[in-house]
Each structure stands twice: as C-alpha cells, then as structure tokens.
Amino acid sequence: MAVRDQGLLLGDAARALEVSSDTLRRWERAGKLRTTRDSANRRRVPPDEIERLARRPARHSAGDTLSARNRFPGVVRSVEVDGVMALVEIEAGPHLVTAAVTRDAVEELRLAPGMPATATVKATSVMVERG
Secondary structure: OOHHHHOEEHHHHHHHHOOOHHHHHHHHHOOOOOOEEOOOOOEEEOHHHHHHHHOOOOOOOOOOOOOOOEEEEEEEEEEEEEOOEEEEEEEEOOEEEEEEEEHHHHHHHOOOOOOEEEEEEOOOOOOOOOO
16 A cells, blocks of 8 residues: 555644644544554554545635625824835724834825724734833
C-alpha cells in the first residue's frame, strides 16, 4: 500500500481541516475520528475521514460583508492628508472617532468634511496610557 493511500499524517490532516493536531487527538479519543497507524507508529487520517470532516454545512448570510458590529454612523468633520497617510475625524452622535487611513482610501471614498460616513471598529484591544 502506498504511503499516500494510508492517509495524511496527523499534522497534515489538521492543516487540511484547519484545526489543531490536539483537536484531532481529542476527536480520536472521543470516537469522532478514525485513524490508523503506519509502520513507524505514526497516526494517519484516512482520505475518507478527511473528506467526511471537510464537508461543512452552508453558512447563513449575515447580510453584511463585514463582521464588525461596532458601527458609528456620522458626519466627516475633518480630513488631514500628510504623505501616504491621512487622519479622518467622524462625529458620530456624542462620539468623535479619529481613523488613520491611507491617502488612497481618502481619495477612493472621496472623503470630505460634511459628508456622511460610518466608522466601523473591529479591534482585539485598544489601550491608552497617560504618562
């Protein structure tokens, strides 16, 4: 039997399925994944298991192209372009949001004071320190 017929090594299978090797080991212990062992006693995931696990149900559409939920609709108050970067201030209700964007983005969006715009915030963390 050719090596490729034996299936993928556990790490290669994890990459193919976009999960960790630890996840595949847990699935094996729980009976959710069938593996075999090769002559070197390495775990291999048979091709049919890869196919079975790679099938994903169709996901519903969220209706937006962005997953960010923090949106601040408002009005552009200022646009300051300097070199390749720009600062855009958007007044959104009681909030003033300042975004550092590229000059190209300002030009492509034709941003100018007084026009409506929405600041969309998606970040893992924001830290401010005084000091």
